[in-house]
Amino acid sequence: MTLTIQHLYYLIGFILAVTALLTVRDATNPRRFSSAAFWAIYAVVFLAGDVIPPMWIGLMAVIMAVIAGFGGVAGGKHQPRTDAQYLESAKRLGNKLFVPALAIPLITMIGTLSAKHLIIGGTPLLDPKNTTLVSLGVGCVVALALACWMTRETPVQGMRESWRLTDALGWALVLPQMLGMLGLVFSDAGVGKAVAYVTTTYINMDIRFIAVAVYVIGMALFTVIMGNGFAAFPVMTGGVGVPVLVHHFGGDPAVMAAVGMLSGYCGTLMTPMAANFNLVPAALLEIDKNAVIKAQIPTALLLLAANVFILYFLMFR
Amino acid sequence: MPTDVNLWPLIGVAIIIAGFVLRFNPMLVVIVTAIGTALAAGFPIEKVLTTIGTGFVKTRNLPLIILLPLAIIGLLERHGLRQHAQRWISNIKSATAGRLFIVYLAARQLTAAVGLTSLGGHPQMVRPLLAPMAEGATENRYGKLSQKVRDKLRAFSAATDNVGLFFGEDIFVAFGAIVLMATFLKEAGIDVEPIHIALWGIPTAICAFLIHAIRLYRLDHSLAKEIAAESAASSNPAK
Numbered sequence: 001m002t003l004t005i006q007h008l009y010y011l012i013g014f015i016l017a018v019t020a021l022l023t024v025r026d027a028t029n030p031r032r033f034s035s036a037a038f039w040a041i042y043a044v045v046f047l048a049g050d051v052i053p054p055m056w057i058g059l060m061a062v063i064m065a066v067i068a069g070f071g072g073v074a075g076g077k078h079q080p081r082t083d084a085q086y087l088e089s090a091k092r093l094g095n096k097l098f099v100p101a102l103a104i105p106l107i108t109m110i111g112t113l114s115a116k117h118l119i120i121g122g123t124p125l126l127d128p129k130n131t132t133l134v135s136l137g138v139g140c141v142v143a144l145a146l147a148c149w150m151t152r153e154t155p156v157q158g159m160r161e162s163w164r165l166t167d168a169l170g171w172a173l174v175l176p177q178m179l180g181m182l183g184l185v186f187s188d189a190g191v192g193k194a195v196a197y198v199t200t201t202y203i204n205m206d207i208r209f210i211a212v213a214v215y216v217i218g219m220a221l222f223t224v225i226m227g228n229g230f231a232a233f234p235v236m237t238g239g240v241g242v243p244v245l246v247h248h249f250g251g252d253p254a255v256m257a258a259v260g261m262l263s264g265y266c267g268t269l270m271t272p273m274a275a276n277f278n279l280v281p282a283a284l285l286e287i288d289k290n291a292v293i294k295a296q297i298p299t300a301l302l303l304l305a306a307n308v309f310i311l312y313f314l315m316f317r
Numbered sequence: 318m319p320t321d322v323n324l325w326p327l328i329g330v331a332i333i334i335a336g337f338v339l340r341f342n343p344m345l346v347v348i349v350t351a352i353g354t355a356l357a358a359g360f361p362i363e364k365v366l367t368t369i370g371t372g373f374v375k376t377r378n379l380p381l382i383i384l385l386p387l388a389i390i391g392l393l394e395r396h397g398l399r400q401h402a403q404r405w406i407s408n409i410k411s412a413t414a415g416r417l418f419i420v421y422l423a424a425r426q427l428t429a430a431v432g433l434t435s436l437g438g439h440p441q442m443v444r445p446l447l448a449p450m451a452e453g454a455t456e457n458r459y460g461k462l463s464q465k466v467r468d469k470l471r472a473f474s475a476a477t478d479n480v481g482l483f484f485g486e487d488i489f490v491a492f493g494a495i496v497l498m499a500t501f502l503k504e505a506g507i508d509v510e511p512i513h514i515a516l517w518g519i520p521t522a523i524c525a526f527l528i529h530a531i532r533l534y535r536l537d538h539s540l541a542k543e544i545a546a547e548s549a550a551s552s553n554p555a556k
Contacts, residue, residue, distance in 0.1 A: 005378060005381075008385070009377055011385075012381060012384055012385070015388075045374070045377065049373075049374040050374065053367075053370075054366075054367045054370035054371040054374065055367045055370055056370065057369075057371075057373055057374055058366030058367055058368070058369035058370030059366055059370070060370075061370065062348055062352075062369070064344075065344040065347065065348035066345070066348070068342065068344040068345075069341075069342040069344045069345030081395065086396075086397040086399075086400045087400055089395075089396040089397045090396070090397030090398075090400040090404065091397075093397065093401070094401065095401075097393055097397065097398045098398075098401075098402075098446075100389055100393060101389070101390070101393055101441065101445055101446065104386055104441045105436045105438070105441060108435040109436060112432075113432075130378070132434070133381055133382070135435075136382060136385060136435060137385055140385040140388075140389060143386075143389045144388055147392045147393055151392060151393075151396045153392055153395075155388075158389070158391070158392050160391075161387070161388055161390075161391025161392050161394070162384075162387040162388035162391055165391050166384075166387060169383075171344055173380055173383060174380065175343055175344065176376075176380060177376045177377065177380055178344060178347045178348070178373075179347060180372070180375075180376030180379050181351065181372035181373045181375075181376050182333075182347050182350060182351050182372070183372075184368075184371070184372035184375060184376070185351045185355055185368050185372055186326070186329060186354060188355070188368055189326040189329065189354045189355055189357065189358035189360070189368075190322070190323055190358060191327065191330065191354065193322050194322055194324045194325075194326055194327045195327070195330070197324070198327070225330055225334075229494070230493075230494065230497060233498065233501065237501060237502075237505075238501075238505070242505045242507065252517075253502055253507045253509050254509045254510070254513035254514045254517050255517045257498040257499075257501075257502060257509065257517075258498070258514045258516075258517035258518040259518075261487060261494055261498060261518075262484065262487060262525075265483040265487075268479075268483065269476075269479060269480070269483070272337055272343065276379060276382075276383070277479050278475075280383055280439065281439040281443060281444075281475035281478075281479075282472070282475065284383075284439055284440060284443075284444050285439075285448055285471040285475060287468045287472055288468065291468060291472040292472050292475045292476055292479075294472065295472040295473050295475070295476040296480070298532060299476070299525070299528055299532060302528045303484075303521070303524055303525050303528055306521070306524040306528070307521055307524075310521055314517065314520065
């Protein structure tokens, strides 16, 4: 049997269903019914996302956004342990505490690298299309077993901890997926084509340096809007890169592509649209939601300026 | 304007920018933008919902990396993982937050460059290990820290993980972005070896390391100043 990403969706659906159940029973949560509804709908998306007609999933996404948008998703009061208790188990377990934490990346890595060889009777053990994510899933299950064994806790306590952290993250957890969905809606609706049309129509690209700057800065700006360098790349490269930089000025396409994509990543560092990298970590670290972006903006802007010159000098060697 | 390109969907870009600038709830902004953009493209309402639903199902892989490790990290935190990470770093006398981040940045960039992108990440590395260690190292030098300093250290932990990942992974040939670029160029009639695209990512990767490392080096100095100013202010309470 091949372990696929579908199995991970069922696992996540199960975790979210437990989260919904624990939430509805949590009397300390001021919005326990709307919060539980939010997590329950999300659980259904994972458990039955491919059997429910897309139109109904669309409606469910809208309902989730409305619940979250009007403050319907809240967390309960989770009783932290005392500082003395934390220090006591930290002393008792010592460096052993690092083992399950480091087992997650380690197993993910081993799985990713060895997936090609894990074939039994012609069937691959890990889904070849999603080796990293499936290995991550395996790594997390193994690490959970390890953590339970070491701390003498039950998997049920693990579910409670997962619920506590999910409660702390709130709807921010769903935002990356909402934004990913928006990116697909943008491309279906032809936003990219319209942007490329406007840029190439209104900016004078006869000067080589300006054309390079438009491509580099355009990649970053478009990534800020789409939240994703992959979405910006075809638009800017199709609109400016290939016709102007390569065909008109005769630049090296390999340099254009590499520096262009990395300029897009500079945009990723500056935008709330890249929720997985910027907003979710802020929620996870319990700091202001723009704090990570603020820490990254100087690096991103300096690097973007560097990229204009790197592309200008290396593309036309 | 004579054009065969429908410019109306650009309204989506305006909605999303306005929504974020005016600080409306991001979930509402995103769903309103999605509906507005699809309507502007001339989709009937059923197709609007279908487009949203198809997109929402297709992107289910995005929250996996956050959700899957939560139970383990929560369990270990309950048993003092953060406290232990802080104690552990305090044994290294020369450790400062800036130096720790620079070492992590280099390690993250190099491992990502050889394809080991999962040897890091916010839920499994930054929250349980990197951020507590940065706080521990700083606390070791200056004693109890204010919330403002803590928040700054946490923000830089997350930022350093991002910079290291982004500007490392593109040097790895098998990475999806390289394949995407090569495929796109091929469709445009340009044949480029993926290895060349990967190699030309190196100059930017080096610049990214230098720029961010210099900022991290200066972070130590600005933290020292900030903490000194704070302790001066607290020893002379305002009247």
